[in-house]
Amino acid sequence: DTAVSQTPKYLVTQMGNDKSIKCEQNLGHDTMYWYKQDSKKFLKIMFSYNNKELIINETVPNRFSPKSPDKAHLNLHINSLELGDSAVYFCASSLYRTSGPYQETQYFGPGTRLLVL
């Protein structure tokens, strides 16, 4: 009954390969995110989807392409992997509220540790 799950947990691959990371949440949230965390622990938002619609698209190389088939899933496909893509990728989800006490807690998945050789 994991709230936010990601697969795979570890990914070791060669430069130039294409890989995908999958994320699923069972919290009934309508917003999902991808973050990249580098070796210095800095968390950088990459993308966000709300109800399958892309709402945040930070400055990320277009080798990265997110896809949200439904509200509960957000996948990340990476083409032509580079050494600098090595990082931990976290998926997160939240429930967007437009009124009332505003608390948009983000629930993070366990992370996918990507190593590009």
Place this chain on the structure above:
Amino acid sequence: GQQVMQIPQYQHVQEGEDFTTYCNSSTTLSNIQWYKQRPGGHPVFLIQLVKSGEVKKQKRLTFQFGEAKKNSSLHITATQTTDVGTYFCAGRYSSARQLTFGSGTQLTVLP
């Protein structure tokens, strides 16, 4: 762009000592959240502060939001080895959908 600065980046303390991490924004925040990430783990929500001057406590942790809603702090009293991890603040600006995370403070507690 809008940034949330967090200091210090690293902090080593002896078990039993206090610890504080600070976050600062140049512009007013709507609210600020704090997260903890254990080594090898993922960020976990701790608390949200919304009101100007708000102070909240969770056992040995005290969270403050500045009067101008531009800064925040997390203070841990009498640290324990279980406090080890990286603490992130994450601010929300009224014009933005996403949280802006601080760079984190990595806390090491020496037994």
